[in-house]
Amino acid sequence: DAKTTQPPSMDCAEGRAANLPCNHSTISGNEYVYWYRQIHSQGPQYIIHGLKNNETNEMASLIITEDRKSSTLILPHATLRDTAVYYCIVRVGIVNAGKSTFGDGTTLTVKP
Amino acid sequence: NAGVMQNPRHLVRRRGQEARLRCSPMKGHSHVYWYRQLPEEGLKFMVYLQKENIIDESGMPKERFSAEFPKEGPSILRIQQVVRGDSAAYFCASQGQGAAQPQHFGDGTRLSIL
Numbered sequence: 538d539a540k541t542t543q544p545p546s547m548d549c550a551e552g553r554a555a556n557l558p559c560n561h562s563t564i565s566g567n568e569y570v571y572w573y574r575q576i577h578s579q580g581p582q583y584i585i586h587g588l589k590n591n592e593t594n595e596m597a598s599l600i601i602t603e604d605r606k607s608s609t610l611i612l613p614h615a616t617l618r619d620t621a622v623y624y625c626i627v628r629v630g631i632v633n634a635g636k637s638t639f640g641d642g643t644t645l646t647v648k649p
Numbered sequence: 650n651a652g653v654m655q656n657p658r659h660l661v662r663r664r665g666q667e668a669r670l671r672c673s674p675m676k677g678h679s680h681v682y683w684y685r686q687l688p689e690e691g692l693k694f695m696v697y698l699q700k701e702n703i704i705d706e707s708g709m710p711k712e713r714f715s716a717e718f719p720k721e722g723p724s725i726l727r728i729q730q731v732v733r734g735d736s737a738a739y740f741c742a743s744q745g746q747g748a749a750q751p752q753h754f755g756d757g758t759r760l761s762i763l
Binding site: 583630637642 | 682691708742751759
């Protein structure tokens, strides 16, 4: 699995958009980008994933650059409950792709 | 549609005892992963199983640790002769059969060794 690089921490004002970047410059053509978050000591929560097109769901949007070497997770209207550690992972998109490799993630603090 | 269920949520053992952690995957999921998270650290992969088969155990210590995912019933992570360093949160994730399916995690078992 390709390695990812994320800033260790970010702050965001409540109600504003939170933009979390991720670099994955060695990503392969068959690797997807997945985002998870971990709130306090709960289990990681799946947020969104994509291959090369931008994706949106009820939680967030994922913007992937054209060269696929980086991506941005966007939480459009951050709330205090979005305070968490956010992990960006790249992984081959086949059925038995195997483990996800979690880095240190970005600690997002949403402030009132 | 129930999520990934892990039990117990908290487990306390004395040094030298055995710990058994259970994971019931989401309905229809036949791929199970176990991860360990030490305090203030990230998740570390331990083992990947499909029904009745261990696919990748590269992250699991060779001694004292074992995992299974039988044809019927939950996946079990077993730690024999526990030591203080085994204290951690153990998370299970399951994945569906389709390509690019994400892993879905349970809320973990917090293992404390006295």
